[in-house]
Amino acid sequence: MTGTAPAPLRIVVGEPTEREISPDLWGIFLEDINWALDGGLNADLVQNGGFEYGPDDHADWGPLTAWTTEGAVRVRRADPLHPENAVHVRLDARGAPARLGNLGYDDGITARAGRYRLALAVRRVDDDARELRAALGGAAADVPLGAAVGAWAFVDATLDVPDPLEASVLRLELPAGVADVDVVSLRPVDPATGEPRTFRADLVAALAELAPAFVRFPGGCIAHGYGLDNLYHWKSTVGPRHQRRHLRNVWGYHQSMAIGYLEYFELCEALGAAPVPVVAAGVCCQNIPGRARAISPDDMPAYIQDVLDLVEFANGAPDTTWGAVRAEMGHPEPFGLRYLGVGNEDEITAEFRDRFVQIHDALRAAHPEITVIGTSGAQLEGRDFDAGWALAREQRVAVVDEHGYRTPHWFHQQVDRYDAYDRTGPAVYVGEYAARSTRLRSALAEAAWMVGLERNGDVVRLASYAPLLARVGGTAWNPDLLYFTATDVRPTASYHVQRMFAQTRGDRVCEVTLSGADDVVRRPSGPQRLRLSSPGADLTWTDVEVDGVRVGDVRTTADGTAHDVGAWPQAGAELSAQLVRTAGTEGAVLTFGGDGVASSAYTFQVGSWENKSTVVARADDGLDNEIDGPHPFRGLRTGVPRTVRVRTERVDDGTRVRAWVDEALVHDVVDVDLPEQRVVAGATARADGSSTVRVVRVVNASPTARETVVDLPGAGRVHARAETLSGPDPDEGEPFETWPHPPVTTELDGDGRLELLLPPWSVTAVTIHA
Numbered sequence: 001m002t003g004t005a006p007a008p009l010r011i012v013v014g015e016p017t018e019r020e021i022s023p024d025l026w027g028i029f030l031e032d033i034n035w036a037l038d039g040g041l042n043a044d045l046v047q048n049g050g051f052e053y054g055p056d057d058h059a060d061w062g063p064l065t066a067w068t069t070e071g072a073v074r075v076r077r078a079d080p081l082h083p084e085n086a087v088h089v090r091l092d093a094r095g096a097p098a099r100l101g102n103l104g105y106d107d108g109i110t111a112r113a114g115r116y117r118l119a120l121a122v123r124r125v126d127d128d129a130r131e132l133r134a135a136l137g138g139a140a141a142d143v144p145l146g147a148a149v150g151a152w153a154f155v156d157a158t159l160d161v162p163d164p165l166e167a168s169v170l171r172l173e174l175p176a177g178v179a180d181v182d183v184v185s186l187r188p189v190d191p192a193t194g195e196p197r198t199f200r201a202d203l204v205a206a207l208a209e210l211a212p213a214f215v216r217f218p219g220g221c222i223a224h225g226y227g228l229d230n231l232y233h234w235k236s237t238v239g240p241r242h243q244r245r246h247l248r249n250v251w252g253y254h255q256s257m258a259i260g261y262l263e264y265f266e267l268c269e270a271l272g273a274a275p276v277p278v279v280a281a282g283v284c285c286q287n288i289p290g291r292a293r294a295i296s297p298d299d300m301p302a303y304i305q306d307v308l309d310l311v312e313f314a315n316g317a318p319d320t321t322w323g324a325v326r327a328e329m330g331h332p333e334p335f336g337l338r339y340l341g342v343g344n345e346d347e348i349t350a351e352f353r354d355r356f357v358q359i360h361d362a363l364r365a366a367h368p369e370i371t372v373i374g375t376s377g378a379q380l381e382g383r384d385f386d387a388g389w390a391l392a393r394e395q396r397v398a399v400v401d402e403h404g405y406r407t408p409h410w411f412h413q414q415v416d417r418y419d420a421y422d423r424t425g426p427a428v429y430v431g432e433y434a435a436r437s438t439r440l441r442s443a444l445a446e447a448a449w450m451v452g453l454e455r456n457g458d459v460v461r462l463a464s465y466a467p468l469l470a471r472v473g474g475t476a477w478n479p480d481l482l483y484f485t486a487t488d489v490r491p492t493a494s495y496h497v498q499r500m501f502a503q504t505r506g507d508r509v510c511e512v513t514l515s516g517a518d519d520v521v522r523r524p525s526g527p528q529r530l531r532l533s534s535p536g537a538d539l540t541w542t543d544v545e546v547d548g549v550r551v552g553d554v555r556t557t558a559d560g561t562a563h564d565v566g567a568w569p570q571a572g573a574e575l576s577a578q579l580v581r582t583a584g585t586e587g588a589v590l591t592f593g594g595d596g597v598a599s600s601a602y603t604f605q606v607g608s609w610e611n612k613s614t615v616v617a618r619a620d621d622g623l624d625n626e627i628d629g630p631h632p633f634r635g636l637r638t639g640v641p642r643t644v645r646v647r648t649e650r651v652d653d654g655t656r657v658r659a660w661v662d663e664a665l666v667h668d669v670v671d672v673d674l675p676e677q678r679v680v681a682g683a684t685a686r687a688d689g690s691s692t693v694r695v696v697r698v699v700n701a702s703p704t705a706r707e708t709v710v711d712l713p714g715a716g717r718v719h720a721r722a723e724t725l726s727g728p729d730p731d732e733g734e735p736f737e738t739w740p741h742p743p744v745t746t747e748l749d750g751d752g753r754l755e756l757l758l759p760p761w762s763v764t765a766v767t768i769h770a
């Protein structure tokens with residue numbers, strides 16, 4: 001450090017160009033992952049109200065999961081309420097009262113005081129069963145069971161809960177007789193309508209702050225499921241709730257479908273967002289043993305009709321078959337569906353192609369008004385990416401969905417990714433992206449990348465961070481945009497970035513020149529070592545050689561401890577070994593470079609993703625990025641020896657990494673020394689009556705505060721409002737916690753120019769009224 005302050009940044013903002021920004025650019029991705037729906041957006045406080053949980057959902061689950069019982073309570077399957085709701089319980093109070101208690105989602109219900117609506121289906125089995133007693137916190141109600149003996153009936157009651165609930169139990173007691181109970185729910189009552197809420201109001205308010213142009217649903221992996229029996233079929237999510245088909249959730253829990261397609265469309269309507277549903281492309285997810293399965297050719301016509309019917313359900317007049325179903329559910333007005341995604345991160349196999357083309361052709365013929373979104377696999381490059389794009393170009397698919405979970409390092413390198421995209425081919429939907437952590441560093445990297453998306457808002461038509469929601473204590477995937485508990489909503493730094501961009505949209509790109517910003521090329525620094533490890537497995541490594549020199553045998557253990565086997569010369573080295581797994585379920589990791597935090601490290605992971613793939617990755621700032629793969633791998637097997645070899649060498653523009661398993665080359669990749677753009681600026685404009693509003697975005701992902709001048713040639717007196725997200729430490733920002741430094745808003749005035757000080761580690765959106 002010389003102590004010299006850097007020269008001021010200068011941002012010259014030109015006139016709006018002809019490049020129009022898609023009005024649909026900033027949206028949200030809603031998948032039932034991390035208990036985002038039941039236990040999340042779904043306002044129902046009762047868990048497993050339909051008694052449909054089972055070991056398919058989770059090894060130790062059953063119909064009485066989340067329930068307590070007292071007295072004679074029996075699980076029954078005979079004479080169900082509906083075939084899709086196959087399980088119910090029988091309360092037998094002939095000897096003593098029979099009781100049920102629901103614990104909600106946290107081993108006890110935590111909720112605000114207020115009015116709640118209890119609803120359930122009941123069947124009196126004998127004449128003595130006349131009422132149920134319900135109690136929650138300080139509230140109680142008697143629920144008359146009026147209907148005839150032997151018939152299911154729906155009953156409800158109001159519970160006015162006087163004080164906040166903490167770890168409370170919803171109690172239902174049958175004092176006499178015998179009765180069957182099913183589909184129990186407890187929803188807060190909306191004081192404005194007197195009706196039970198469908199959605200948790202605080203979560204909807206947090207989503208509304210994101211001003212989403214669209215909502216993607218139901219995923220993600222949920223859209224195509226783990227196996228054909230797990231495919232998401234929209235038709236089984238509409239109609240009365242007790243008639244909807246429950247599903248095992250691929251993220252390790254259960255989908256009651258209480259938030260089904262109608263509720264999804266209604267959520268879009270409430271948020272003023274366009275629906276972007278995604279249907280399976282006639283194949284399920286490939287991340288299952290034996291890879292993807294495809295719907296049989298004989299069943300494809302019916303499946304394609306289902307897809308066409310979804311459009312009718314959304315848009316058809318109430319006198320159409322599916323428009324009538326929508327109207328019957330209380331929504332006669334159409335929802336104005338414009339987009340439909342077909343496929344999610346699929347492997348582009350011959351079976352996929354065949355089914356995708358059939359669905360795409362049928363949609364184009366029957367619904368030319370619908371913009372179809374195709375898929376380009378799970379990575380931002382590679383075999384499926386290329387094949388997905390080639391198919392899209394060949395079939396003239398309107399939009400292609402690209403997904404990228406990458407490190408901040410990568411996002412800063414890729415700010416210009418879309419500058420060179422062909423404007424005459426399919427447009428892009430960046431359907432899932434995140435910079436791999438909840439830290440400020442990641443949020444700023446996302447912001448830098450979003451400046452690039454916005455500058456290319458003519459070809460990048462839609463973008464959504466993923467995943468959106470995660471319940472604290474039920475999270476299968478980090479990072480997420482918005483964490484929540486039973487009563488709190490906890491926005492991350494990335495949430496604020498999304499909000500800031502979406503709340504300050506422009507409709508045209510402005511030319512921007514930025515001077516004073518230096519890009520950063522990160523080269524390995526500090527001690528560069530070769531290390532072996534095996535998190536999740538015990539391995540014996542023999543014949544370990546570095547550049548042909550034997551370094552001895554090594555044992556690595558499941559705790560992941562790394563064993564140093566020598567220096568890694570950056571000019572290049574070859575490491576080879578024979579390995580055999582002696583215990584555990586995972587594979588091996590060969591690391592070369594620094595610690596992956598202060599200094600980069602490469603890894604060759606032989607058996608990553610549950611021993612199902614091989615990957616070459618690069619770690620920076622403690623976060624890992626695949627630079628090649630994952631490629632399918634049949635896995636290490638205990639007791640079966642394998643040979644592994646990695647060779648690195650410096651080439652003109654980067655580091656080439658080659659990796660072999662049993663002498664078959666499985667990776668050959670050059671990690672190009674692309675500079676990272678750490679200080680990034682962009683600008684857009686929108687008409688506001690007779691004047692033009694400009695929005696300038698500046699990311700300063702560096703440890704240095706920057707004096708900044710924004711020049712607006714030709715502008716006279718200007719007034720601006722700047723919103724800045726920043727923090728003292730780029731590695732601050734924990735998962736499950738609220739980002740602790742709320743963005744700050746300042747007012748600025750100037751004559752044809754504005755002066756501002758960008759804090760270190762910051763992103764600023766300046767809205768300028770000239």
Ligand code: AHR
Nearest residue numbers: 219220221222345466467
């Ligand atoms: O966003 C979480 C998951 O990531 C999605 O379900 C899937 O599409 C992707 O792999």
